[in-house]
Amino acid sequence: MxxxxxxxxxxxxxxxxxxxRASLKGLRGVSGAPVSLLGEPGAGPASASDPVAFVVSRVAPDEFDERTLKARFEDLEWLEGVARAHHEVVQTVARHDTVLPLRLATVYQNDDRARRALAAQRRVFAERIALLRDRSEFGVKLYLSPTGPPDPREGSAADSSLTPGKAYLRSRRAQHSAQEVRYRHAQEAADRVEALASRFSTHRVRHPTQRGALAGPEENVLNDAYLVPYDRAEEFRTALTAAVEGLDGVRVEVTGPWAPYSFATPSPPPAPEAIGETGEAGETGGTGQGRAP
Structure with a gap:
């Protein structure tokens, strides 16, 4: 309550x-709170200029005030729950109209202060929404399969006269050669992806490659986001999925469509009234893609 x-x-x-407005009917967001639109004073739905509004809900100060947020961001379970609820609201709106996702945990003291921020940033928001209209975000990642450690027994099996040390060095050289081939394939795949994607997309954002648990046993060598018109989405997916055919050891992953998290910036700095703001919500959509994305 x-x-x-x-x-x-x-x-x-x-x-x-x-x-x-219809997309928000019955929708629940962070902490299970109902979601609504908060517009500028005097603005209404479907006016001649289609005014910009904030998609909002109300949250308790004991969870989202500035001091509490700093501690909460260390709680991964809590953070994941907020990110998922945030993403679901954004994706729901995106299925009905253009949406400009804002950063996770953008919180204002009250509706009046949020309205002031909206009024101050309205032109920037409107321009960005116009850019994103009738477009979705797709994530494209390239992965290299892992290489195992050299096995000295392979060299010695081929030539029993080799000492264990020489056999190991031979195996090591073979492993290095195989790795060079994979990286050449990865570069060729990246070139193919860029050339194909440019035919169907209007904008690209290059994200840092993922490491560790996020990438799994493979090596992530490319992590891009593309802004794709709705009517080119299937062509984009089909072309990019086939981009690595014939390149051993390289895998492509195409995710989406997502709300355009990667293209919401450049966004204006937070107004002084804003209590908290973190980095972008992603794939989860994916991205956190997602990402989103």
Missing amino acids: NGPGDLTYVYAAAPDTREV
Whole structure:
């Protein structure tokens, strides 16, 4: 249940249209709170200029005030729950109209302060929404299969006259040669991806490659996001999925469509009234793709 001192949590900016309002009917967001639109004073749905509004819900201050947030961001279970709820709200709106995702845990003291921030940034939001209209984000990642450690027995089996040390060196050279081939394949795959994607997409963002548990046993060598018009989405997916055919040891992963998290920036700096803001929500959509993304 919401209280009079609750804070205003902002998920995204979106056109204030009947379609967007209808998409929020019955939708629950962070902490299970109902989601609604918060527009500029005097603005209404489906006006001549389709005014921009914030997609919001109310959250308790004992969870989302500035001091609490700093501690909460160390709680991965809590953070994952908030990120999933945030992403679901953004994706729901994105299925009905253009949405400009905002950063995870963008929170204002109250609706009035959120409205002031919206009014101050409206032109930037409107321009970005126009760029994103009728487009979705797709993630494209390239992975290299792992190489095992050299096995000295392979060299000695081929030539029993070799000492264990020479056999190991021979095996090591063979492993290095195989690795060079894989990296050449990876570069060729990256070139193919870029050439193919440019035919179907309008913008690209290059993200840092993933490491450790995020990449799994493979090596992530490319992590791109593309902005693709709705009517080219299937062509994009089909072309990119086939981009690594004939290249051993290279795998391509195409995810989406997602709300355009990677293309929400450049976004304006947070207004002074904003309580908290973190990095971008991703794939989870994926991305956190997702990502999203």
